[in-house]
Amino acid sequence: MLSSAASPFLRHIERCRNVTLSAGRLPLFHEGTTIGLVDPACLYWLEDPACTGLMTVTDQAVTLPDARNLRELSLRLARQERYTPFHEWFDVRSPTGKIIGQIDRALIPVFGVEASGVHMNGLVRKASGLHLWVARRSPQKRLDPGKLDHLVAGGMSSGLTPEETLMKEAEEEATIPAGLSRQASHVSTLHYAMSRPEGLRRDRLLCYDLFLPEDFVPHINDGEVESFHLMPVEEVFRRVRDTDEFKFNVNLVLLDLFLRLGMFDKQDSLALADSLYMGEAE
Template identity: 50%
Template sequence: MSLLQRIAHCHRHNLSRFLPFAVGGRQVGHMRNDLAQELRRFPSVFRVEKGSVSIAEHLDSFDYRTAAIDSVMRELRQEGYIRGWRDELFTVASDYGAEPLFDLERAGVPLFGVKAYGVHLNGYVRRDGEIWLWVGKRAANRPIEPGKLDHLVAGGLPSGVKPFDNLLKEASEEASIPKELARRARPCGALRYRMELDGCLRDDTLFVYDLELPADFVPKNHDGEIADFRLLPLHEVERLLAETDDFKFNVGLVIIDFLIRHAYLTPDRADYSEIALALSRQP
């Protein structure tokens, strides 16, 4: 898998396999067809019509929608339809910063195909003028991509939490980075992708941060999500991205962006413009 192929993998989807999902006349997601059929059993909450799914009109506030949808989700969970329940709510809106429409259990987000957000931290050190990147290996019990390589710190953005506050929390839990050190992280933009994974549609935006760490810093995991850490030179990181499937699917996007911004990849490379432009494409 080349770097270009890794980027393309995160944009692979076919919307004809999904139904538009709307709230108050605004499309906010793309729902799995099988989930839409399940939701026909709940006409007081969902309107399932030919070619679309929407929230019932009488659920006209954030609180009403959240409570009604949560009740349905919990029933589907008991029936075994929804797996990987997190007891963590994500806010659903038409766009980032737009009016919140309802909160949704994280496990249901890809089923509804709504926009979700996360934070990813490139934690790196300098050795003899070269950059080395800290990489984590996901625990074997993770519901998504177990055992794959991941960032030093990464996590989804729960309801009511600001990105930087979430980064500080995840930095402490996942890598034991003290707050005074984690606060030095620099925001470096955002990356968006839309892809099919396990029959669901993921429409995700990742807020990207860089943090240069002391040479003697050694991360330690506290929340059980990371099995171990390793410090790798960028040429080895690139090799793993380009030649193996070792990295979690979306981590590649963030690392390739890092390689460009830190001038590891330069315009002297034949596929540089294709790689740089592919990162900025819209889903």
């Protein structure tokens, strides 16, 4: 059982695992395996004559004869103004991890396919203790505007490895040169399934630590970040515990960091780890 000091952290885990799959959705089949879970409220999109031949739709399932159709489907649905595209392609994978097609990022929660992203803790060792660089998201961001975020975080676009994604996002978001960002270490992988206003999120978060020089200062580059702040890790801990200032999934990655830093007593650490890493394959 969690102590009163640690129990507030549990709400972040519960928020990111607020559905039981299939969450009332229809399976999206490809070659006999489930690659997604389709929102039934959007089935009429797929039954439109403009989408004829791309998918087979019944009241029990949606079948994708050729995964390459996902790209064409994304384009046709955008032309019909069924959704607002990101114009950013994400890979769709089979359960074995094989890339089978691409989909516009905005359709991922509609079709309930798994998406991957990277999150990097930008850490600084100072005489006064360990500090963490924190970003504040731009108020113009489509998702979670104005929330606190990691120094570097982003979805894994089609064709990129996690390491390539990390270096790309580090340069774009915080002007961190590749020679520095490639020193980041992969420390954990987290999964969750969550119902959000945009749909079903089935995310795989690849978590990294990067220890930065004390004199390093990130700079805003692509406009996705409003500002950067260097905070003592104890202050970050307090904000995660007492507020909802951080973007929803950032709390999970920070909780993983706090556990690795030993910021909970043994009993609380074991209980939180059981919840955070429940069902993790990695």
